[in-house]
Amino acid sequence: MQEFTQSGGVRPFGISLMIAGWDETEGPQLYQVDPSGAFFGWKASAIGKNYANAKSFLEKRYSEDIELEDAIHTAILTLKEGFEGAINEH
CATH class of the missing domain: 1.20.5 (Single alpha-helices involved in coiled-coils or other helix-helix interfaces)
Known part of the structure; x- marks a missing residue:
């Protein structure tokens, strides 16, 4: 997502993405990726x-x-x- 917006003449994506999964040692995982490409881990969240x-x-x-x-x-x-x-x- 972030790599695409590095090219000239394109508009940045204006989306956030939530990704949920399961880790065998850590249990449930929830991450949010914002339009800049930064990501955050949460216990519970909404967008x-x-x-x-x-x-x-x-x-x-x-x-x-x-x-x-x-x-x-x-x-x-x-x-x-x-x-x-x-x-x-x-």
Whole structure:
């Protein structure tokens, strides 16, 4: 992402990206990459139009010892908190 914007005559990408994964020794990992190419590690975070609502919601619900099922449920509720349209099962 950052390498492309080093060429003259191109506009920088105006996006942020969240990457989630699993490390066998460290467990769950979450990183955010911003348009400059800088990256940050998080325990929980949100990006996008309504990120402030989602982050506030996560701050109230997140804990270090959260169980997987609760984490999944919290993630879904966080998406609903930040989404302005209708969310359905399809």
